Amino acid sequence: MHRSIKHNRLSHAYLFSGPKGAGKKKMAKHLTEAIFCLRQDGDSCGECKNCRLIEEGNHLDVHWVQPERNIIRKEQIKDLQKKFSYRAAESNHKVYIMEEADKMNQEATNALLKFLEEPPAGVVAILLTSNIHGLLPTILSRCQIISFNAPSPEAITKQLEQEGVRPGLARAAAQIAHDLEEARTLCQxxxxxxxxxxxxxxxxxxxxxxxxxxxxxxxxxxxxxxxxxxxxxxxxxxxxxxxxxxxxxxxxxxxxxxxxxxxxxxxxxxxxxxxxxxxxxxxxxxxxxxxxxxxxxxxxxxxxxxxxxxx
Ligand SMILES: [Zn+2]
Incomplete structure (x- = not known):
């Protein structure tokens, strides 16, 4: 993915699909940072002004959409379109990240479809879902789909042990937590x-x-x-x-x-x-x-x- 950023061959829509705790949100943030990173080497440096603004959720050209009372509504898509009709504030790109995209209702799906069909220049969509079957095929066909797998408890245990956690505790944390980060936090x-x-x-x-x-x-x-x-x-x-x-x-x-x-x-x-x-x-x-x-x-x-x- 870093190569496609460097050579400016970004897709205009990605769908990250995989279970909770598989790292979809983290990767969405990372990709977004890489797009805006001032070092422009195709990766995220995590230190420049843009990377930090995105990390804090304060970048003007990055918008997060989340379900409200478990539904993503048409108004939220319209709101997004409105924001995206202005010129990008700080660069040539605008990115929106939609969490739990499968929670869109029918009207929201229709509105998003139109937006995906005629994307304004420089706009990148990143949809996240742990239930890909909850999305219409017409949405899926317009996105580049990237699958995420949750790391196994064995893999988490191994990683924590390498970091110096006592074996029994590492295994217990790996069994209880959903992902490596949660398991690491438990151990700490x-x-x-x-x-x-x-x-x-x-x-x-x-x-x-x-x-x-x-x-x-x-x-x-x-x-x-x-x-x-x-x-x-x-x-x-x-x-x-x-x-x-x-x-x-x-x-x-x-x-x-x-x-x-x-x-x-x-x-x-x-x-x-x-x-x-x-x-x-x-x-x-x-x-x-x-x-x-x-x-x-x-x-x-x-x-x-x-x-x-x-x-
Ligand atoms: Zn950076």
């Missing part, structure tokens, strides 16, 4: 390693079947953490831990995520049955679901712990 969050230690301790307490598990939930989690995203992360880690115990019992040790914690895994797994682990994973999933529906946090977690202990 101080509470991530702490959360995992807490999960291992809670599981140990649950096996003891005493009252410690409830105390642990209260003192170590509820008293310190009210952020729903962090609680959800805690439950994701607990789910992974139960899965690891099950994998150990099934003799599938190579699949284990927290593979730097084999000692506690072995110790705990030998005290619990496969059936209880499977039921436990169900209980954790139900709790995750209840909390997304704003169930009471404390009651839900207490209920979960008691169920995990009963098993």
């Amino acid at each position: 969050t101080e509470s991530f390693a702490q959360m995992r230690s807490l999960v291992i301790q809670l599981s140990e307490d649950i096996m003891e079947r005493g009252t410690y598990a409830l105390v642990t939930i209260h003192d170590k989690l509820l008293k310190q953490e009210k952020d729903p995203d962090k609680i959800d992360l805690f439950l994701d880690l607990l789910l992974l831990w139960f899965r690891d115990l099950l994998l150990f019992l099934l003799g599938q040790e190579s699949q284990i995520t927290n593979n730097d914690q084999m000692e506690p895994i072995q110790k705990q797994a030998l005290r619990i049955s496969q059936r209880r682990l499977v039921e436990g994973m169900g209980t954790i999933l139900v709790t995750k679901n209840r909390l997304t529906h704003y169930a009471n946090l404390q009651l839900s977690l207490e209920d979960m712990v008691l169920r995990l202990q009963e098993g």
